Amino acid sequence: MAVREDVRLLGDLLGRVLVEQEGEGLLEDVERVRALSRSARAGGPRDELRAAVAGLPLERQTSVLRAFALYFQLANVAEQQHRIRRRREYASEDRVARESLAAAFEELDDVPQVSLGLVLTAHPTEAARRTVLAAHGRIAALLEADDARDALLAEITTLWQADEVRTRRPRVVDEIRNGHWFFEQSLIDAAERLLADFRRRVPGAPAPFRFGTWIGGDADGNPLTSADTLEEARRRARELLRLRYRAEVRELAASLGVSSRLTAVSEELLRSIAADEAALPDYARAIGDQNADEPYRRKLSFVWHRLDTDAYAGANDLLADLDVLDRSLRANRGSRLADAELAALRRRVELFGFELAPVEVRVHARDVHDPDERIRGLLAAAGETVIVSGTTSADDVRRVAALTPAPNVVPLFESVDTLRAAPRIYEELGCAEVMVGYSDSAKDAGYLAAQWEIREALVALGEAAHRRGAELTIFHGRGGSAGRGGGPTFDAILATPQGEPPGRLKLTEQGETIAFKYGLPQLAYHNLEAALAATLLAAAGVEPRIDAGPLPGLAERSSAVYRDLVAAPGFVDFFRAFTPVDELALLNIGSRPARRHEGSEYLASLRAIPWVFAWTQNRCLLPSWYGCGTAFETADLDALRELYRQWPFFRTLVQNLEMTLAKSSMEIAADYLALVDDASLWPRIAAEHERTVACVLEIVEADELLDRHPVVQRSIRVRNPYVDPMNAIQVELLARYRAGEESLEPALLRSIAGIAAGLRNTG
Numbered sequence: 001m002a003v004r005e006d007v008r009l010l011g012d013l014l015g016r017v018l019v020e021q022e023g024e025g026l027l028e029d030v031e032r033v034r035a036l037s038r039s040a041r042a043g044g045p046r047d048e049l050r051a052a053v054a055g056l057p058l059e060r061q062t063s064v065l066r067a068f069a070l071y072f073q074l075a076n077v078a079e080q081q082h083r084i085r086r087r088r089e090y091a092s093e094d095r096v097a098r099e100s101l102a103a104a105f106e107e108l109d110d111v112p113q114v115s116l117g118l119v120l121t122a123h124p125t126e127a128a129r130r131t132v133l134a135a136h137g138r139i140a141a142l143l144e145a146d147d148a149r150d151a152l153l154a155e156i157t158t159l160w161q162a163d164e165v166r167t168r169r170p171r172v173v174d175e176i177r178n179g180h181w182f183f184e185q186s187l188i189d190a191a192e193r194l195l196a197d198f199r200r201r202v203p204g205a206p207a208p209f210r211f212g213t214w215i216g217g218d219a220d221g222n223p224l225t226s227a228d229t230l231e232e233a234r235r236r237a238r239e240l241l242r243l244r245y246r247a248e249v250r251e252l253a254a255s256l257g258v259s260s261r262l263t264a265v266s267e268e269l270l271r272s273i274a275a276d277e278a279a280l281p282d283y284a285r286a287i288g289d290q291n292a293d294e295p296y297r298r299k300l301s302f303v304w305h306r307l308d309t310d311a312y313a314g315a316n317d318l319l320a321d322l323d324v325l326d327r328s329l330r331a332n333r334g335s336r337l338a339d340a341e342l343a344a345l346r347r348r349v350e351l352f353g354f355e356l357a358p359v360e361v362r363v364h365a366r367d368v369h370d371p372d373e374r375i376r377g378l379l380a381a382a383g384e385t386v387i388v389s390g391t392t393s394a395d396d397v398r399r400v401a402a403l404t405p406a407p408n409v410v411p412l413f414e415s416v417d418t419l420r421a422a423p424r425i426y427e428e429l430g431c432a433e434v435m436v437g438y439s440d441s442a443k444d445a446g447y448l449a450a451q452w453e454i455r456e457a458l459v460a461l462g463e464a465a466h467r468r469g470a471e472l473t474i475f476h477g478r479g480g481s482a483g484r485g486g487g488p489t490f491d492a493i494l495a496t497p498q499g500e501p502p503g504r505l506k507l508t509e510q511g512e513t514i515a516f517k518y519g520l521p522q523l524a525y526h527n528l529e530a531a532l533a534a535t536l537l538a539a540a541g542v543e544p545r546i547d548a549g550p551l552p553g554l555a556e557r558s559s560a561v562y563r564d565l566v567a568a569p570g571f572v573d574f575f576r577a578f579t580p581v582d583e584l585a586l587l588n589i590g591s592r593p594a595r596r597h598e599g600s601e602y603l604a605s606l607r608a609i610p611w612v613f614a615w616t617q618n619r620c621l622l623p624s625w626y627g628c629g630t631a632f633e634t635a636d637l638d639a640l641r642e643l644y645r646q647w648p649f650f651r652t653l654v655q656n657l658e659m660t661l662a663k664s665s666m667e668i669a670a671d672y673l674a675l676v677d678d679a680s681l682w683p684r685i686a687a688e689h690e691r692t693v694a695c696v697l698e699i700v701e702a703d704e705l706l707d708r709h710p711v712v713q714r715s716i717r718v719r720n721p722y723v724d725p726m727n728a729i730q731v732e733l734l735a736r737y738r739a740g741e742e743s744l745e746p747a748l749l750r751s752i753a754g755i756a757a758g759l760r761n762t763g
Contacts, residue, residue, distance in 0.1 A: 002082060002085060003078055003079055003081075003082035006078035006081065006082065006143055007074070007075050007078045007079075007718075009149075009152075010071075010074040010075070010077075010078055010139075010152070010156070011071060011074070011075075013149065013152055013153055013156055014067070014070060014071055014074060014156055015027050015030075016153065017153060017156045017157050017160055018030065018067055018160075020157070021157070021160055021161075022063055026060070026063050026064070026067065029056065029060060029063075029064055030064055030067045030068070032052065033049070033052055033053060033064060033725045034721055034722065034725065036048050036049040036052050036725075037049055037720075037721040037722070037724045037725050037728075038721040040724065041720055041721055041724065046667070046671070049724070049725065049728055050671070050728055050731075050732075053725060053728045053729045053732060054732050058743075058744065058747060061729050061732070061733070061747060062746070062747040062750060064725065064729065065726055065729055065747065065750045065751050065754050066160070066164070066750060066754070068722050068723075068725060068726050068754055068758070069164065069726070069750065069753060069754030069757050069758070070156070070159055070160060070164075071722055072719070072722065072723075072754070072757040072758040072760075073132065073136065073159065073757055074139065074156070075719070076136075076516075076757065076760060077136045077139050077140050077143070078143065079715065080140060080516070080519070080520055080523055081140045081143050081144070081520070083523060083526070084140075084520065084522040084523055084526070085144075087522070087526055097526075098490075099490045099526075099529070099530035099533055099534070100526075100529055100530070100533055101194075101197055101198065101201065101529055101532065101533050101536075103533065104533035104534075104536045104537050105201055105536075107537060107540075108536060108537070108540050109540075110540070111201070111202050111205075111536065111540075112501075112502070112503050112536060112539040112540045113205075113206070113208070113503070114208045114503030114504070114532075114535045114536055114539045115208065115209075115210075115473065115503065115504045115505075116208060116209040116210070116503075116505060116506070116507075116531060116532055116535045117209070117210050117211070117212055117473070117475070117505070117506035117507070118209065118210075118211050118212070118506070118507055118509055118528075118531065119211070119212040119213060119214065119357075119360065119475075119506055119507065119508050119509065120179050120182070120211070120212070120213045120214070120215060120357065120508075120509050120510075120514060121213070121214045121215070121218065121508045121509065121510045122172075122175055122179075122213075122214050122215045122216075122218040122222070130177075130178050130181055131162055132159065132162065132164055133181075133515055133519055134185075135155055135158055135159050135162075136519060136520075137185065137519060137520060138155055139152060139155050139156075140520050142155065164750070164753055165587070165746065165749045165750055165753055171224070172215075172216060172222070172224050172225055172229040172232075173229065173232055175215050175216070176215050176216050176229070176232060176233045176236055177236070178215075179213055179215040179514075180236060180237065180240055180356065182514055182515070182518050182519070183211075183240070183352075183356055183357070184240065184244075185518075185519065185521070186518050186519065186520065186521040186523075186524035186525075187211070187518055187524055187528075188244065188348060188352060189521060190518075190521055190524035190525040190528055191209070191211070191348075191351050191352075191528060192344055192347045192348045192351065193525055194209075194525060194528050194529055194532065195207055195209075195347050195350075195351060196343070196344070196347060197529075198532070207350060207351060208532060208535070208536075209528070209531075209532055209535075210351070210357075211351075211352075211356070211357035212357050212358050212359075212360050212385070212506070213233070213356075213357040213358070213359055213360070214359070214360055214361075214362055214387075215233060215359070216229045216230050216232060216233025216234075216359050217229070217230045217233065217359040217360055217361040217362065217378070217382070218361075218362045219361070219362060219363050219364075219367070219374075219375065219378055220362045220363060220364045220389045220390075221364065221607070223374075225378065226374050226377060226378055227374075227377040227378050227380070227381040230359055230361065230378060230381050230382070231381065233359050234355070234359060237354070237355055237356035237357070237359075238310075238354045238355070238356075240356060241352055241353070241354050241355075241356055242307055242310055242354065244348075245307050245318070245345070245348075245349065246304055246307040246308055248341070248345050248348075249300050249303050249304045249307060249345070250304060251341065252300060252341050252342060252345060253296075253297045253300040253301065253304070255340075255341060256294075256296040256297060256300065256325075256337065256342075257294055257296075257297065258294065258295075258296050258329075258334065258337070259293055259294055260293050260294070260295050261293050263332055263333070263334070264332045265295045265296075265328050265332060266324075266327060266328035266331050266332065268324055268327065268328065269295055269296075269299060269324055269325065269327075269328040270295065272299060272321070272324045273295060273298055273299050273302070276299070276302035277302075280302060280305065280306075283302070283305050287301060295328075296325060296328075296329075299321070299324070299325060300325070302321075303318070303321050303322070306318075306321075312354070314353070314354065315349055315352075315353030315354050315355075318349055318354075319346065319349050319350065322342065322345060322346050322349065323346070325338075325342060326338045326342060326343070326346065329342070358383055358384055358385070359383065360383075360384070360385040360386070360387060361378055361379065361381075361382040361383075361385070361386045361387070361404075361406070362386070362387040362388075362389060362412075363375060363378070363379065363386065363387075363388065363389065363400065364388075364389040364390045365388050365389065365390040365391055365392065365396035365399075365400075366390055368388075368396070368399045368400050368403065369399070371403065375403075376403060379400065379403040379404040379406075380403065380404065380405070382404045382405065382406040383406060384406060384407065384408055385406055385408040385409075385410060385433075386400055386404050386406045386408070386409050386410065387410045387412050387435060387475075388400050388409060388410065388411050388412055389412045389414070389437075390412070390414065391411035391412055391413060391414075391418060391425065392417075392418055392421070393421075393425065394411075394425050394428040394429050396411070397409050397411050397425075397429055397431070398429075408431075408432060408433055409431065410431065410433045410434060410435050410475060411425060411426075411429065411431065411434055411435065412435040412436075412437055412475075412477065413425075413434065413435070413436050413437065413457065414436075414437035414439075414440035414441055414444070414477075415440060415441060415444045415445075416441060416444055416445045416449065416450070416453050416559070419436065419441060419453045419454060419456075419457040420453065420456075420457065422434065422436070422457045422460070422461060423457065423460040423461055423463075423464050426461055426464055426465075426472075427464055427468075430468070430470065432470075432471060432472065432473060433472070433473040433474075433475055433506075434461060434472065434473075434474060434475065435474075435475035435476075435477055435506075436454050436457060436458065436474070436475070436476060436477060437477040438450065438451075438454065438476070438477055438478050438479060439477065439479050439608030439609070439612075440608050441453060441454060442608070442623060442624075443608045443611050443612075443623065445559040445562065445563065446558050446559050446561070446562030446563070446623070446626060446627040446628075447558075447623065447624050447625060447626070447627070447628060447657070448554065448555050448558040448559075448627060448628050448631060448653070449555040449556065449558050449559035449562070449627070451555075451653050452551060452552065452554075452555035453555070455497060455649060458474060458496070458497035459497045461474065462474075462497055462498060462499060462500050465499070465500035466500050470500065471499075471500060471501065471504060472499050472500040472504065473499050473504040473505065473506060474496075474497075474498070474499040474504065474505050474506070475505070475506040475507075475508075476492075476496065476505065476506065476507050476508065477508050478492070478507060478508055478510070479508075479510050479513075479608070479609070479612070487652065487655075487656040487659070489507070489517075489527070489530060489531050489534065490530040490531070490533070490534040491534075491648070491652045491655070492534075492652060493505070493507075493531065493534035493535055493538050494534050494537060494538050494541075494648050494652075495648040495649045495651070495652040495653075496538065496649075498538055498539065501539070502538060502539040502540075503535055503536070503538065503539025503540075505535065507531070512756070512760070516760065546643070546646055546647040546649075546650075548643075549639050549643060550634075550635040550636065550639055550640075551643065551650065553634075553635075554631040554632065554634070554635055555631070557627075557630065557631040557634060558627035558628055558630065558631035559627065560627075561626070561627040561630045561631070561688070562626050562627035565626060565627075565681070565684065565685070566603060568681060570678055570680070570681065571681060572602050572603060573677075573678070574676060574678065574679070574681050575603075575614070576602075577675050577676045577677065578618065578620075578672050578673070578675060578676050579614035579615060579617060579618050579620075579672070580614060580617050580618070580730070580734060580748075580752060581606075581610055581611075581613075581614035583734065583737070583748060583752070584610050584613055584614060584617075584752065585610075586745060586748070586749060587749050587752050587753070611623060612624075613756075616755075616756075616759060617730070617752060617755055617756075618668070618669050618672045618727070619663075619664055619665040619666075619668040619669050619723075619727060619759075620664060620666065620669040620685070620689075621660050621661075621663060621664040622685065624656075624657070624660040625657055625660055625661055625664070625688075625689065625692045626685070626688055626689075626692075627688070628657060628692045628695070628696075629688050629689070629690070629691025629692030629693075629694070629695050630688060630691060632691075632692070632695035632696075632699070633691055633695055637698055637699070640698075640699045641698075641699055641701065644699050644700065654696060654699055654700065657692070657696055658696050658700060658705055658706065659706070659712070661689075661692060661693050661696060661705055662705040662706045662712075662713065662716055663716060663759060664689065665720065665724075666686055666689050668723075668724055668727045670682070670686075671727065671728065671731050672731055672734075674731060674735065675731065675734055675735055675738070693705065719758055719759075722758060723755060723758035723759065726751055726754045726755050726758060727755065729747075729751055730748070730751035730752070730755065733747055733748045733751055734748065
């Protein structure tokens with residue numbers, strides 16, 4: 001299996017780098033700890049692993065942490081590259097990948113018109129620095145090259161010598177730069193390719209997808225977001241695209257050496273050049289009669305000059321100039337030329353304009369009751385869309401609408417109570433878009449109840465829009481983990497109730513999922529293609545009429561069990577001791593605080609991201625499964641199996657639950673009890689985990705989790721012996737750090753980043 005060979009190669013090269021950098025002793029310690037971890041996983045005593053890591057000096061603990069973390073970085077790259085390789089193999093064998101446009105069009109009789117929005121958010125769950133992500137891209141490319149060992153060794157050495165942990169908290173402008181990097185790295189080109197492939201099947205169709213972003217405009221809990229950061233995001237996006245288009249126009253001019261002495265050109269093109277010469281007399285004099293008999297090049301020289309001087313008022317003006325070239329080529333036997341680089345540039349301008357991705361503003365409803373000058377200025381500077389977090393009434397949205405020129409003010413429904421009120425509020429507002437939040441609803445009511453309440457709200461919203469004869473876009477605020485609505489995008493879209501008409505939806509792309517999906521150009525294309533293919537299928541299909549049977553009652557039961565736990569006396573103290581939630585604030589991965597209001601009640605003010613991140617670090621992953629076992633246990637098993645077989649919604653819910661349970665490790669989580677004064681809640685948590693695993697296995701009719709997905713199952717099993725030592729070291733470091741050894745902070749942060757890399761998940 002190629003991925004195993006790549007991982008083995010990278011692991012061997014990493015061992016060589018460790019020896020070169022810190023000597024044989026480090027590699028020996030790494031291998032000894034790994035062997036003890038494997039033994040513990042096979043049923044051996046865990047005490048030996050704990051003793052081994054506790055016996056290492058702090059400096060060596062830090063190096064061992066970095067070694068395991070770097071191994072996971074390399075393994076992740078190898079797995080990503082393997083996914084790309086598999087798609088190439090499918091194509092070479094004329095096989096159709098399930099999550100592809102080709103597969104979707106095989107199922108479609110008529111192609112529905114869809115509107116898919118992919119919105120990159122400012123949510124800080126990407127623990128890897130951009131320096132590290134760039135190196136990952138180079139390593140992925142080298143895995144495809146011959147005789148690349150020396151180059152790979154150089155890249156691994158670079159990663160070892162680069163600090164994977166940020167030394168300062170990123171500013172909003174840093175987040176803007178990081179977000180734009182993914183567009184530069186992959187999305188601009190991948191999106192253009194996807195639009196080209198779509199239009200080969202549906203000529204002349206409008207672009208079926210768009211991008212957006214919150215980065216620079218998300219003021220929900222971030223006091224650093226303002227009209228200035230919003231303008232900075234827009235300025236940087238325009239500059240990025242202006243320079244990109246300028247370079248492409250120069251390349252296009254070099255390739256379009258069509259001579260008017262040999263081939264006719266349109267009168268429209270000649271008039272356009274004359275108009276340019278009249279409008280830009282200084283530049284016309286500067287270039288003289290250059291390319292006088294090569295009109296395409298001459299026209300492009302004026303296009304280049306306008307880009308160079310930032311003279312285009314908007315993207316439509318640039319497109320108009322490019323369209324003149326396109327029409328002239330097609331009218332004069334140059335269609336092949338028009339369909340090459342010029343067409344690609346026109347598609348890029350169509351998709352990204354000079355905005356890259358329009359910045360959507362987000363504010364919390366609470367902050368608009370008595371808005372300060374910062375919020376007023378931000379809302380006054382908003383563009384097309386403003387999201388209103390914490391919406392509980394139509395008045396929350398009206399207050400925002402009164403302060404902004406944005407025509408699209410979107411209520412965000414997050415808690416169970418507001419999800420239930422969403423149809424009524426929508427009817428009162430008549431808005432064109434609504435957003436549902438998976439993160440806060442799950443934090444409020446638990447995984448199963450949140451999924452059910454969101455589904456019920458979406459069905460009711462779609463029906464209300466249909467009755468009104470109105471278009472309604474549904475915006476899904478999904479996070480990376482299952483506890484925040486995460487999971488495979490293709491399946492999630494197919495299992496989701498649709499907007500009105502079907503196929504009108506937006507999705508958030510958050511944190512580490514952005515790097516995982518879009519960090520490599522080929523992978524970016526495949527993930528965009530999967531999202532579009534699923535949107536087309538969902539819009540064209542009719543969801544089967546399934547009786548939800550016991551599910552409403554199960555959701556209510558699971559919520560009661562979940563809320564009973566988090567409201568239990570001593571739970572907050574247990575949570576803060578049992579997880580590194582408070583220490584997460586030390587990790588500089590985002591510009592905004594972990595809590596919305598420091599003075600308010602702890603759990604209520606804690607954001608969903610650190611809530612999930614903390615439970616992920618200790619391998620418990622509680623928000624993604626707690627309450628499900630008790631609920632499922634009360635239902636008829638045959639009824640649950642039938643729902644699993646027949647209903648995409650329930651099947652996706654259970655599959656995501658199964659994946660989460662497979663990633664969890666209660667044996668490792670139990671080690672964190674050493675940090676807790678009162679562990680009386682632990683038996684309840686452990687028993688619920690055991691119940692949930694047993695119920696899921698019965699529903700999917702399997703002996704072990706992920707039996708039907710052996711590749712993923714093996715990947716998790718292979719990773720565990722490398723993640724477990726990092727958890728053992730983290731427990732040791734947390735105990736000492738909390739006892740007052742503040743000098744341990746750098747090592748502790750490396751443990752957090754390393755475990756996140758190992759699990760490929762933060763929040």
